[in-house]
Amino acid sequence: MRMTYIRNGETLFLNRGACNGCGRCIEVCPHEVLAMAGDGAQIIDREACMECGACSNNCKTGAIKVRAGVGCASAVIQGMIRGTSPQ
Numbered sequence: 001m002r003m004t005y006i007r008n009g010e011t012l013f014l015n016r017g018a019c020n021g022c023g024r025c026i027e028v029c030p031h032e033v034l035a036m037a038g039d040g041a042q043i044i045d046r047e048a049c050m051e052c053g054a055c056s057n058n059c060k061t062g063a064i065k066v067r068a069g070v071g072c073a074s075a076v077i078q079g080m081i082r083g084t085s086p087q
Contacts, residue, residue, distance in 0.1 A: 011067040012049045016040050018063035025055035025064055034064075 012033070019040035026034045026041060031048040034041045034055060041063070049066070056064045 011051055012043060012046055013065040013067075014041060014043050015063045015065075016042070018061045020061050020063075022060070024058045024060070028054040028058045030054065 014034075021036070021039045021041070023036060023041070026032075026036060030052065031045070031050060033043060033045050033049045035044045036042070051066050053066050056066045
């Protein structure tokens with residue numbers, strides 16, 4: 001089952017012009033929020049972002065930013081209510 005962490009993912013920002021296409025963000029994202037499109041990264045599933053910051057912390061060009069919020073906490077609470085855990 002796919003978890004939704006943040007509706008519309010307003011906390012995740014990608015500046016494709018600054019992306020050098022290294023792919024590190026894709027390697028470290030635990031929920032496949034990003035994918036390669038041509039010579040750079042692209043956001044493919046905003047709602048799967050749990051705001052962990054792995055992508056932005058590993059982006060050497062600063063092309064990805066994540067504004068910290070409640071994504072991960074929200075997912076944990078929703079999982080407890082539903083009797084499931086975040087994947």
